[in-house]
Amino acid sequence: MDYAGVVGLEILYMIAFLALTSAGLAVVFGMMRVINLAHGEFVMLGGYTTIACYNNGINIYFAMLVVAPVVVGLVGLIVERTIIRFLYGRMIDTMLATWGLSLLLIGLVTLIFGNTAVSVPAPVSGYQLGDYQMGGYNLFIILITVALVLVMWAVLRFTRAGLIARGAMQGPDVVSALGYDPRKIYMYTFTAGAALSGLAGGVLAPLTGLLPSSGGAYIAKAFITVITGGAAVVSGTLSSAVIFGTVNQLVSFAAHPVIGELAMLALAIILLRLMPKGITGRFFRDGT
């Protein structure tokens, strides 16, 4: 019984992990059709920002929830203004440019922080679940992710900015004819996406040791989640995170973490074969 609880919580954690690391990518890809190969490095930057703040005596929650998204959001803004905005509609060029950007960011962080693993201690202590000792910080991540998904959904669904963003996503020409500048909308969207990646990096920093090359660990899973999810930002990311998180953890518990990852990848191939436009290309088509 306790063991079932442990498995359940680990599944929830994996779902939250996938949703959290993919959110920034989903916003950018879903709204702008820009494939940001530097997404992993944005996450990594969020982590480093948090650690740098923590080491300078700033409260860790403030560092990960406020400073990390703001800093990485600003980086995203600069990147959008200097690189991405010249490349809209040129998918291959964008991929190449963002890949170069990812190498640049890895190099810069290596120069500043060195190529040594750094980390911060988890601010939440463990707790007892029956016979099992569990990581309390995992619960915190689950809560943050739930809050984040709710906020994203509410913003897109109920606010004027959300309405415009959804409009720009479905028909940029129409939005532009109505007097909104799509380029400005893209700029805000890219910044918001980068800020979300920074938040993910900050929140996840206490769970893993960080290296300048850590971004690579996030990007593959984030891409699989976003592409399988399809165009709708919230429902797409959430539905594929639920499917992949569950499969990954169930197989991990039954066999081994490596087999769990394999199962997830195999499932992604099958899903994309059946639904080339992603889950939301077939279901919840009018979702956000």
Next chain:
Amino acid sequence: MTFTRREFLRAAGAATVAGGIPAVAFSADKEIKLGSVLDNSGNLDIYGKPMVIATRLAVDEINEAGGLLGRKIKLIQYDTQSDIALYTKFAQQLAREDKVDVVHGGITSASREAIRQTFKRSNTLYFYNVLYEGGVCDRNTVVTGTTPAQAVEPIVERAMKKWGNKVYVLAADYNYGQITAKWISYYVGQRKGTVAKTDFFPLDVADFGSTIAKIQQEKPNWVVSALVGGAHMSFYRQWAASGMNKKIPLASTTFGVGNEHLALSAAEGDGILIAGNYSQESTLPANKQFLAAWQKRFGDTKIVHEIAVSQYQGIKLWAECVRKAGSIDREAVLKAIESGASIEGPAGKVAIDAKTHHASLDINVMEVKNQKLAILETVKQRAPSDTARYCDLQKNPDENKQYEVDI
């Protein structure tokens, strides 16, 4: 490449001049050439950088003490940038173009196997100064790092006495981890203990949630880790984050080699039991001298780790053998090595075993305390008994292979 610009210009200038006159007149021939190939950048630079500094320190010290046989040592060092292809390339260069007298280098086992045969063919004496999985049997190669049998038995001995019979093994999924796991279960079995389960993890696995739950299901008396590298660091963090570090004790054969104890906070790392050749806390005079010299020339000694010390000791040992042989001729130096050469290094005595060309070394059983490796006990001069099961270079000097240690 770690040529300075000045060195490069000098070399280039010399080469231009040398082009015009017969090569025999080249006066730099008087220097003894020591080659080194190490990863000074890229993924593995956490291991490589301190080794590069240690190489420089050892060579400088020998030169300042008057050199070897009255000749200066010239260090030719290449940065392999954590790229195996560059190992092959620079090994060829050292052997064919630079024609060095000895090579000290290589970090991972893959890098060693990429260059070992090149030096064997060119009859260039080769020192591999890193702890590894054991089994290399090659008269041209000298190994001064520890092998699993040396470090594993003391830690199993101590942990079983302290904590009990049932152990759960976590190891990196490549030859080092697999062979180390075999030795762990061998020594645990010898002492009538049981291995509850052994899990292997590829180097990029960073999520250990399900593993930590499984460990709790098995309820072992202690857990031993032979995990390797940056991603595997997450295990120690997640273990501490769940509060398990207060419940089930942890031992490790690899912790500390990449200075993991500095990346974890004191609360996360305290109490982990480890075994290895070197601790900065060692009170040996040779160690104090070594750290002081490092501090004076290169600053921060925090980055000093076991394999940097191994590299330093390897070079000092080679120098000792050259002095003993009175020559830098490969055969003469090999004879000196096989006559049982030894030195007192920062990590204690390093004595070469003539049969295996591996070293007998002191093993420190240590505990992580406040981000330091506190020595609990020093086991003197453990022989490389794993490699010795298969390898006898006295009997078969022409042997050239790496045995897969199996028990």
